[in-house]
Amino acid sequence: MGPLAGVNVIEIASLAPAPFGCMILADLGANVLRVERAERCRPDAPAPRDPLSRGRRSIGLNLKDPAAVDLLLRLVDDADVLVEGFRPGVAERLGFGPTVCADRNPRLIFARMTGWGQDGPLAPTAGHDIDYIAISGALSPIGRAGERPVPPLNFVGDFGGGGMLMAMGIMAALVERATSGLGQVVDAAMVDGSALITSFLYGMRAIGAWQDNRGSNLLDGGAPFYDTYETADGGYVAVGALEPQFYAALLRGLGLADADLPGQHDRTGWPVLRERFASAFAARTKDEWAHVFAGTDACVAPVLSLAEAPVHPQATARQAFVEVAGLVQPAPAPRFGRSAADHPAPPPRPGADTDAILAGLGLAEAEVADLRARAVVA
Secondary structure: OOOOOOOEEEEEOOOOHHHHHHHHHHHOOOEEEEEEEHHHOOOOOOOOOOHHHOOEEEEEEOOOOHHHHHHHHHHHOOOOEEEEOOOOOHHHHHOOOHHHHHHHOOOOEEEEEEOOOOOOOOOOOOOOHHHHHHHHOOOOOOOOOOOOOOOOOOHHHHHHHHHHHHHHHHHHHHHHHHHHOOOOEEEEEHHHHHHHHOHHHHHHHHOOOOOOOOOOOOOOOOOOOEEEEEOOOOOEEEEEOOOHHHHHHHHHHHOOOOOOOOOOOOHHHHHHHHHHHHHHHOOOOHHHHHHHHOOOOOOEEEOOOOOOHHHOHHHHHHOOEEEEOOEEEEOOOOOOOOOOOOOOOOOOOOOOOHHHHHHHOOOOHHHHHHHHHOOOEO
């Protein structure tokens, strides 16, 4: 099921961005085999509930042992993609770098997910999402005027500029392989991907429509008609009434259509507009405002919590959330007209498929028992 059915992916277990990218591949039908560290594969270990781990099979290998690396390379022989998230050079030192893998399987796509990329002065150093987006320029514009930058969780680096862009790179390499017949290395770096996300701002900045002063622009909370407001019950609504017809609908909904207000794009009047909007929104609850603006083009929406979002009528109509192993989580996306994605399978217990995978490589039970006794496999 799914447009990537028949694509075989080996995922070397890591954290956040690479698992998210591999979740996307699995959601879209790829056969993803996660290689877990052997010490994580205990018989009494419960299956994880993490949505990023869904839809996989799992094998436990001690990749510090050359015998385990040999097993991995045997898996590479029939794979389409290998994904690793080590610092640069680690896979090579362990014995399964891209050159070794390409010698065995010239069609392999070797995807490398890092923060800084495979080269440059920061490449060998540690970092996290917040560091990568700080360097890329993506963090600086986020926050209120006169205040420090606000981390946008780890959406921009780990997930948007990391795992999602890695998945797109893998799919692009698969398309190119159909012509060339050859695999290649995909160097996915969060510092690059998060910089790419800011492309729109560079265009606006070039025409004088964006200032480097945080919280003073059209889309960063500077404009009173593109911001959030607190409601009477302590909830919030989001307002995105940019276009004049949407702005007019906003004023009508707030009961301010005939009020003597500054012009929408008169920046000197923005403090007055913000005060009037805040006062109006504070008079009713979040749900009451949702009812007021329902069916209008005012571009006003309730700010929903993670608990509220799955039961919103739009989400339920599109089945945007699914339940997997008792946990409600986002459904696979996007949608496809013919090759629809299947319902995600639950995350496997680490190493749960080790015996079946090794049997598929032709190993006898005695050989598997010997590998396990030597802590080569879990």
